[in-house]
Structure formats: structure tokens, C-alpha cells
Amino acid sequence: MRKTLHEVAVECVVGDIVAQSDIDAVVNAANAELRTGGGVAGALHRAAGPGLEQECRPLAPIRPGQAVITGTHALPNRHVIHCLGPVFGVDEPADELLAACYRNTLELAEREGLRSLAFPAISTGAFGYPLHAATEIALATVLEAAPRLVFVRLIRFVLFDRAALDVHAEVLEALSGAE
Ligand code: AR6
Numbered sequence: 001m002r003k004t005l006h007e008v009a010v011e012c013v014v015g016d017i018v019a020q021s022d023i024d025a026v027v028n029a030a031n032a033e034l035r036t037g038g039g040v041a042g043a044l045h046r047a048a049g050p051g052l053e054q055e056c057r058p059l060a061p062i063r064p065g066q067a068v069i070t071g072t073h074a075l076p077n078r079h080v081i082h083c084l085g086p087v088f089g090v091d092e093p094a095d096e097l098l099a100a101c102y103r104n105t106l107e108l109a110e111r112e113g114l115r116s117l118a119f120p121a122i123s124t125g126a127f128g129y130p131l132h133a134a135t136e137i138a139l140a141t142v143l144e145a146a147p148r149l150v151f152v153r154l155i156r157f158v159l160f161d162r163a164a165l166d167v168h169a170e171v172l173e174a175l176s177g178a179e
Helices: 039-048 050-059 094-111 131-148 162-177
Strands: 002-007 008-014 025-030 069-070 079-083 116-121 154-159
Touching: 002 131, 008 094, 008 162, 025 039, 025 094, 039 050, 039 131, 050 069, 050 079, 069 094, 094 131, 131 154, 131 162, 154 162
Parallel strands: 008 154, 025 079, 025 116, 116 154
Antiparallel strands: 002 008, 069 079
């Protein structure tokens, strides 16, 4: 599914975050230490190779809501932007911290003049954020930022399964209809 608002295309697809070779920066659902782990972080670090963890070491630890940018090593993109989402039920206010992940990533991408970004559904795996609520925050935050974006023209949400895609498509339809 794809919607274009204020010249920014927002796309939702089923896929693997490590296979987004046409995208400038892929976003990592990181841990505070910026180490490899499970889920998205494990997949990105495995595909990037050990150089990514080495580059990350001096940037860690990061706080919930924070985003930092690195190179990609063996990944086919220009940058990885690492975000620490809130652990649901622990890091508060969870909604504001999750929104900050998306806002801070967009700000870094703009600063670097990047044209395209691929986000996973941050915090919805190991960190336990309910998918529907997280999707509303993610999409509302990018749609709210869209009119101010100068460089970013494609924002792709890469979802792991069809159920997550359906939730994103439903929320995107509802929010973009309300524009
Ligand atoms: N591509 C796209 N989406 C994926 C992929 C993938 N390769 N793998 C998982 N997902 P998670 P979090 C989905 O756990 O909740 C790590 O261990 C997954 O189905 O990666 O922010 C880190 O080290 C879910 O919907 O991130 C941290 O400790 C979403 O991506 C912690 O998990 C996010 O799941 C971060 O937890």
C-alpha cells in the first residue's frame, strides 16, 4: 500500500529490513548498547558484519527515543539509523518515546540529505508494544512531519508479516483520509 502526502510517499510492504537495497537508510530497532541481538537488530548486524558493532561502540549507550546514524558495512544501503524504542510497560511515557524515535530518525535523515528510509515496526517485537497502538503513533508521527521534509521523499514501513501489513494499511488509510 502506498499514499503520497505533501510529496512524500508512505509505503507499507511485507518484507525483510535487510533486503531494502533501493533505500538510502534502514532503521534498526536497536538495544541501548547498539549490539547485535534478536529480531531486526540481529538481522541487520548479521548482514552488516562485525564492523557495524565496532562503529556503534563509541556511540552507545543510547536512551529510549534517541536515534544515531552509522555506515552500513556489508549492507546495501548508505546508512543505518539506530533507534531505541521504549520497552512497553517500563519506559514512560511510552507513546512520546516511540514518537521521538520516528521524529529523531527523520531529523537525522534530513540533516544527511537522505531521500528514502525504511522503518521496521519499532518496539513491537521483544519490547512488547501492542501493534495497533504502535502503528498509530508511527504513522501519525511521519504524516505530521511530512509537510516539513525537504529531502526525504519515500518512507517505507517494512513489516514482517501480512497481519502487521493489514494493521498498517488500515491505520494509514484512516489517518491519510483525515488529512
Ligand atoms: N525485517 C522486518 N521486520 C522484522 C524483522 C526483519 N528482519 N525481524 C523482526 N521484525 P524487534 P523491538 C519485526 O524485536 O521490539 C532486539 O533483540 C518484528 O516482528 O526486532 O524494538 C534488540 O536487540 C517486530 O514486529 O524490536 C532489542 O533488545 C518488529 O520487527 C530489542 O529486540 C520489531 O521487533 C528491540 O525490540
